[in-house]
Amino acid sequence: MDNNSYFDGKLHQMIGWSLLSIIITIFTLGIGYPWAVVMKLKWINKHTVVNGRRLQFNGTALGLFGSYIKWFLLSIITLGIYAFWLNIKLYQWKAKNTDFAD
Template identity: 40%
Template sequence: MKQSTIIEHKKKYDSYFDKKVKDYIILNIKFYAICILTLGLAYPWALCMKYKAQYHHTVICGKRLKFIGDPRELICHWLWWWFLSIVTFGIFVIVVDIRMEQWITANTIFEDTQME
């Protein structure tokens, strides 16, 4: 019987996610509670909190990831994206998902990377 690709790739590439299910559930509860209680105003802070915790437990090819995004930077982008979405009657929302992925990726490094 063939092994699962998860197990196969974990062994072959030393890539895995080591966060416990209980901790992951608690993290998501905190994320949604912050978003709901602040009516979405603290979404950038909640998102950064979530990615920092999630990437801290992600190892790719033996290297642990680290999220270095700053919620203050994201709030500026977030407000600008919402403004453009309103001005374009919602058309810019299509671009927001791509911009968000670009921002997340640009703020993700390997833990052992020297920062200037």
């Protein structure tokens, strides 16, 4: 097995995807944020190689949007306590939707 791990994305691409993500989020008043997140994660994973195997992100914006609604409602029901777990939930969602491309 090849132990090469690297990221082959370029700075100008990262700047472009970041600006596009910000524009989408601003012009949709935050509703488009899940689409911006997914778009950027797809680019990041497309350019990431771990142990010689390229990553691929399979999550959808609609899936993330649904999770955001669920997490928001759970935060309201628990009077904000569930909000402490939101970062972990987002990392779990990202990991669940990341696979090897081959």
